[in-house]
Amino acid sequence: MPVLPAPNFNGPCLPNQSLSYRRFSILYSLLTVHFSLFTIHRPPLPTVTTACPRNCYSTCGLRVTVEDGRLRQIEPVPENRATDHGACLKGLSYVERVHSPHRLLYPLRRNLSGGFDRISWDLALGTIAERLRAIREEHGPKSLLYYSSSGTKGLLNGVGASFWKLFGGYTTTYGDLCWPAGLEATRLTLGSNEHNAPWDLANAKLIIMWGKNAAETNIHQMTFVDQALQRGAKLVVIDPRRTETAERASLLIQPRPGTDAAIALAVGHELISKKWIDRAFIAAHVHGYDAYVDQVLGCTSQWASQVSGVPKEQIKQLAELIASSAPVTICAGFGMQRYTNSGQTMRAMMALLAITGNIGKPGAGWIFANLRTQVFGEKDPIAFYPPHAPDPLVRVSISTAMLGPQILSTQDPPIKAIWVERGNPIPQNPETPTVIAAFRSVDFRVVVEEVMTDTAREADIVLPAKTFFEQTDVIGAYWHDYLQLRAKVIEPPGEVKPESEIYWLLAERLGISKAEAERHIPTPNDAAVESWLNRRLAHLPGVTLERLREGPIRMPDEHELAFADLTFSTPSGKIELDSSDATSLWSVDRLPSYQEPVESARTGDLSRFPLHLLTPNTKNRIHSQFGHLEMLKAIEPGPVLQMHPADAQCRNIRSGNRIRVFNERGELTVPVRLDRGIRPGCVALHNGWWLQDGGAVNVLSKARETDMGHGAAFHENLVEVEAAK
């Protein structure tokens, strides 16, 4: 069946256009009704091309069909080669999400009985300005915490920080919930966070999905995995769960969570003792090999087997597979690097590629993060760190991983007001009860939100947030290297205003001069937003909004391979197995090492909390987003704990029973689903459910940092489970 190209009107669908279109289509359908037996046959509707700005590997292009101001369908954008088959179910569910009855359409103010009343923008902005002025006067501007998270990506997000500087200054967070340990480990080892183009994975002969469930979290990568498997490659999955990705694997290694470094070091030991290494590559491009050899000397497969609970035969088998396959790619997941030992874990994994020469070649390498599109300032993870020289206006003093405790402990000045946008820190940051206590301890809270999240419920004023379909922006990615236009598709519904417009209006009320505001904040109209964006793009030769309208652009160039020239921006210019920075910056071993996690069933009180709670992501949500949609509830109605029947049997639990999962920090009561594929001793509950859903996993987690990068080590989480009464 031939596929005809759909008509494509790049750019916003103007109201008059859609109206005349509608008239035309009615006429057309009257004329053509005889062509079709039963359905009224209409020509394809106009489309607008945009891109999905979620915190997700795939960052898909979206070709959106619009009819009468409503999203109707979301089709693939083949010009984005990494996601050319189209968006996942979440991307498709925007058709519901954008028009959901749950959306907040006007400002709300908390009333005395704890509910919310609709108020006008005038009153909302007036109240905010008045409260902020008073707090600034009494405690100074740094008593305001500006907290923004990764809910929606876009260059215009930068307007917030500019505004708060105009306000006189602010306090903000450092570090990140997601991935800093891995980014820092990669930076220390390879100098920068880049990897081969996504489709290059098809060239691999061995793919190791280490702690990554691409089938759910990066579904488009599976296309390239399949291509590699068709060409005879093998897939190894290392994960405590038998995931969807593991169905394709010839080897599934299920370690005790937090012990991956032991496995990696033992594989290194095997490779070296069997001389399965690339001597020439090591000599030319690896720094610290001899010290690494000494480091892994005692790391036998016997030892690693005892530590990780993985049979030593599997460890040897993994070493053999690495040695006998070339090229080898390791795709390292994010969940595994949210432990107190995880930077060192990631370094130990990368060492395996270094000593076997699997860097800088087609089908080889380390796929963790591809920050090639970060061309607008400091790259991650450095961008997360507190500045070397303190900024006079900005106090970067609260660790994201310890948001709750550190809001409470901050002094001189203490935190008196919190502004939250693009984030839902109450269920998503570690130690939810402390985050709630921290929010309740301050005098004034503003949350900009699309729906009534757990965090919005704690606010004094809730401002209705746009969806990304309602303001044009530009986004990068972290798996492929396309810069994409996030084109505006529809007008914001109700009284919704984009953040840039909120700041513009607030600047007026706070007495910031118009000239000053104009320098940093686009005036509230589409043309001003576009010229603001073009100014941000100006330093990139040939990149303009006009060019981006034609299709995604690979940035900064079209290189297929990372580190192809085998130069590394590390202190030694080589791949550093031995890193003095590791010690000087993070006080860890200069070499990759294994350290038992802080919260460990081995070192802790095994009898009280013997189960390891995994809190992985699901295909049905991005962190705490999408869970409220009816479409997705039809697929996953609510939180469920996955548990091995062996663990259920000794606790007298049957599938479907309601259980209490608890530790000394908190508890949840949810139904249980038995799963013979999960490692016994581990239970799993998808993260992202809200307190309102009864499944907010961070009521059980602890606020603490990873060994490097100021990440959140909230995957170290021991619990017990019992039948609910």
Place this chain on the structure above:
Amino acid sequence: MDSASNIAPGFIHNLETCVGCHACVIACANENGLEPSRFWRQIVTHNQYRIPDLPVYHLSLACNHCLDAPCIDGCPAVAIERHPKTGAVLIDDTKCIGCQYCSWVCPYDAPKFNASNGVMTKCTLCNHRLLDGRQPACTSMCPTGALSFGAPGSVEGVEVSSYPQFDVRPSIAFLPMTGRQPQPAASGVELPTPEQARAWAELEETALPTSKTTLKSEWPLAVFTFIGIGLVAWVLSAGFGRTLIVPEIALLVGLAGMGLSMMHLGRKERAWRALLNWRRSWLSREVISFPIFLGVSVLWVAFKPDSDVWRMVAVATGVFFLISVDGVYNAMARSWRSKWDERGAAVSAAYLGALIGANILIAFLFGAIRFAGFIGRMKLQAKHRRTGREFFWIVGRIGIGFVLPMVVWGSGATPSILAIAGALAGELIDRLHFYGFLDIVTPRRTMAEALSKKA
């Protein structure tokens, strides 16, 4: 396969590359404006408990637009037709009467009842997109390319044992899991001992998915067919020598039965359409023959009781009606069906007729056949793990419905009202039992059955 079926368009589903992501389900819902409670497409997963030595795989399923579509033949209202250009099997919602019979004859669970407008809906193969030269939404938006649109007859597909096998030439092909391991990856986690595995299976939910029909939803039809059987028996009994009911009562009971049979229609005002598909649908034939039988037999008894011609016509239309009743249920896509029930309604009428007509030999003969048939049905039911209230059913069907009449009769010379009442009660219980276990095949059910066999 003939050349037409080689190029007939449909779905090609790659078992290897489908990861069960549900994008097709949402793409379909967007395209067709479906409520989440009525998605046309579904993902059916094999081995949800991840039993170590069995693979996990997914089937993405909607309507298979079968070349021998049982829904087209079965629909009494001629509301389902194949589009001449695209080959899509389409329900015309201006003609559908909402009887739901298409969902009974479809083994793929494709037609769904839309309570908001009282008609059936199902996958249209995105006929509107096909007419525009575009592919269906689900195949256009599959992120891995696992679900594609093409000619299933032209590819080398595999038979999936956990998928309903019905001889209706579905337009779907499954591509095999070639690149996958024959067995799931050895995980290093120790395999359970057989005792452990048994204990674990106990903890898992092993119940099969519930049938789409239940006695609670279908009892009016059970009562209607019971009334039909009873009325035919009444007519037959005259041939054996006597009739017990006055025609006015028969007329009222028959009309009440017709009323009951219309209760479940989504669009009662279109009930007349059920007469239209007399060429292909046993349901249409049942709907047509019942009022004719009722009219003829009442007129005969009331006005021409001595006319053999009228009697013959009444008996013939009655028997044809009962053959139609059995035909309706024989054409259903059921996961199990007793051979004995294929002419069950007709045999029951013969038993009751002979009993009313006081012919003990023939009554015993047909009664014994029904008695044996009931036992056969019970045995099949147990084999398919569909149990419940056996004591009630056995005592009701056999004790009251067969043994009691025979004993009562055996002790006296003529059949008493007690014997006939017992036989009628037994027959009603039989109909209720039959309707309570109409286990219609669905892919989800077939998958669950196949897994429970393997495990």
